[in-house]
Amino acid sequence: MVKEVALGIDIGGTTTTFGIVDHQGNILADSKIMTHAKEHVTRFLPRLYEALNTLINDCPSPILLKGAGIGAPNGNYLRGTVEKPANLRWGDETPLAELISKEFGVPTVLTNDANAAALGEMRYGATKGMKNFLMITLGTGLGSGLVVDGKLVYGHTGFAGELGHMNVKEEGREGPFGLKGSLEAYVSVTGIRRTVSKMLADSAADSQLRDISYNQLTGEMITDAALKGDKIALAAFDYTGQFLGKALATAILFLSPEAIVLFGGLANAKDLIFQPTLKHMDTYMHPVFKGSVKLMLSELQHKNAAVLGSAALIWEELDKRSA
Amino acid sequence: MVKEVALGIDIGGTTTTFGIVDHQGNILADSKIMTHAKEHVTRFLPRLYEALNTLINDCPSPILLKGAGIGAPNGNYLRGTVEKPANLRWGDETPLAELISKEFGVPTVLTNDANAAALGEMRYGATKGMKNFLMITLGTGLGSGLVVDGKLVYGHTGFAGELGHMNVKEEGREGPFGLKGSLEAYVSVTGIRRTVSKMLADSAADSQLRDISYNQLTGEMITDAALKGDKIALAAFDYTGQFLGKALATAILFLSPEAIVLFGGLANAKDLIFQPTLKHMDTYMHPVFKGSVKLMLSELQHKNAAVLGSAALIWEELDKRSA
Numbered sequence A, B: 001m002v003k004e005v006a007l008g009i010d011i012g013g014t015t016t017t018f019g020i021v022d023h024q025g026n027i028l029a030d031s032k033i034m035t036h037a038k039e040h041v042t043r044f045l046p047r048l049y050e051a052l053n054t055l056i057n058d059c060p061s062p063i064l065l066k067g068a069g070i071g072a073p074n075g076n077y078l079r080g081t082v083e084k085p086a087n088l089r090w091g092d093e094t095p096l097a098e099l100i101s102k103e104f105g106v107p108t109v110l111t112n113d114a115n116a117a118a119l120g121e122m123r124y125g126a127t128k129g130m131k132n133f134l135m136i137t138l139g140t141g142l143g144s145g146l147v148v149d150g151k152l153v154y155g156h157t158g159f160a161g162e163l164g165h166m167n168v169k170e171e172g173r174e175g176p177f178g179l180k181g182s183l184e185a186y187v188s189v190t191g192i193r194r195t196v197s198k199m200l201a202d203s204a205a206d207s208q209l210r211d212i213s214y215n216q217l218t219g220e221m222i223t224d225a226a227l228k229g230d231k232i233a234l235a236a237f238d239y240t241g242q243f244l245g246k247a248l249a250t251a252i253l254f255l256s257p258e259a260i261v262l263f264g265g266l267a268n269a270k271d272l273i274f275q276p277t278l279k280h281m282d283t284y285m286h287p288v289f290k291g292s293v294k295l296m297l298s299e300l301q302h303k304n305a306a307v308l309g310s311a312a313l314i315w316e317e318l319d320k321r322s323a
Helices: A041-057 A096-104 A113-124 A189-202 A219-227 A231-255 A265-269 A271-284 A305-322 B041-057 B096-104 B113-124 B189-202 B219-227 B231-255 B265-269 B271-284 B305-322
Strands: A003-011 A015-022 A027-034 A063-071 A081-083 A108-111 A133-138 A142-148 A259-263 A294-297 B003-011 B015-022 B027-034 B063-071 B081-083 B108-111 B133-138 B142-148 B259-263 B294-297
Touching (some): A003 A305, A015 A305, A063 A096, A081 A096, A113 A259, A133 A265, A189 A231, A219 A265, A231 A271, B003 B041, B015 B305, B027 B041, B041 B096, B063 B096, B063 B113, B081 B096, B113 B133, B113 B142, B113 B259, B113 B305, B189 B231, B219 B231, B219 B271, B259 B265
Parallel strands (some): A133 A259, A259 A294, B133 B259, B259 B294
Antiparallel strands (some): A003 A015, B003 B015, B133 B142
16 A cells, blocks of 8 residues: 655754654654755755655555655744755755755755654654643754644744843853854753853863863763762753753743753763752743643654654645645 | 723733723823722622713713723633732622622623733734734733734633743743743843842942832833943843743744834833844744844833723624624
């Protein structure tokens, strides 16, 4: 029997992953290509088309392609464009949804990776059946996807839900565009690395992290040290959780979600990040919301979440059209 | 000809106003009764019913009542209840929507006053035709209503959009529930009064406000002084705008609205509050949103906004049901 499927495509700063996904979230086949920061989009696209065509042609079972979903940095859902992505030399604007749609002859929808992750979680993960929740992705930066009344929030510009840029500290750490004290400068892999650096300066405690350079330091190394009781690493997680908890208390005032889902490398540290976050969330939470919000770990952490999320994006769209 | 109308009821801390409103937002008749903080709801309601029945019976033209909308402090749309209102001795929970519905035999919907104001603005005011905007009401406290994709955001609990309680200053001014540094402790009539008090202490400048006690001081007095060039009053507006501007920059990251509408006494100070707010909003705004948001004054300032908003609530509902 021919199976109806969607292409899920996730364009990352170093890797682009893609897969063939059915309506139930089964990945029939997947693959990836490198994304080169300096490669122009006109050279990148033919490589992507070729890899996608190979994937489709080599798919083990007979399929009918119904659509494609794309998660991309600075992806604008409303316009279908990738606009000035920070880590790619793609120029001001690439009409990627239209290009992919033409190439494969199917409806194509695009958004940013955190929004795609939120939809993936809603269809296939921890927030199945929920109408109001937030997705927070903790990677190099902090991404977020807001779901209100069962739908992603895009806002007037298509760029709603950029919580990583909210100010959490007066005259705080430097970030891009001259903005200081943004959440992601504290809460992200980069953020906790900066925090370790600060703790190494402020504290006199011994630490296995004193032997690792700033650039070599990874989230896994900090987690590993914390699990062994390293004081610097533990203090760094606590400090990270303070900022995350406070920011989430604000997010709850805005949207009163049923759950907040954490995704990405830092989220794997589980209690190390969950406990201080919950504590500070509670400190700043208005009583009317107490007990109303679950803080959860993504259920797609060890699956191909990026591909599932991108595929979920187009399935949502196709379901809406046929409703 | 018999006109289809709705009851709009706004329950305030000192006054309850209500009116008969047609689909186009014409107020056919309106009236009010006092709200006594210490009066129990079982005594208040018979007075309200009587006043509403008088209004309906005395209405100059023939009408057909289609529904009732209620704006009330701590009004929960999802449950139709007023829950622990701060300034009324109503107890834990009053099922007000159900009570009014039974009394008048029409569908009745309830929400808080800021949400009702947002709907009023969307149907009859400055944001006609807009799908994404925020309403900020600056009164004794700071209320807000968030409209996403043409609908009010209620969230999982029904209490979404409580921006007045967001933390804007570490170890800042005391507020209820042990929360410190909340937005409304700075941005509201109470907030600017506190700020004047601080400025009178910090500054050595002469000011006409030095002759007025804290409790006597009103928003109008501060506006009046500022318009005459009073340095303390001007500094107080600037300080207020700093906090409002920064909070709105965060709100824009969340929801990317097309407009933010200011309503209430403080908003009437116009440039005095708009200019510092815009300046600080810009300082904290991520470039992707620059130029995308209009800061507007409510167009219902001098109309019976509370009644129009409450009526808009039920018209929205009835339109949805018949759609």
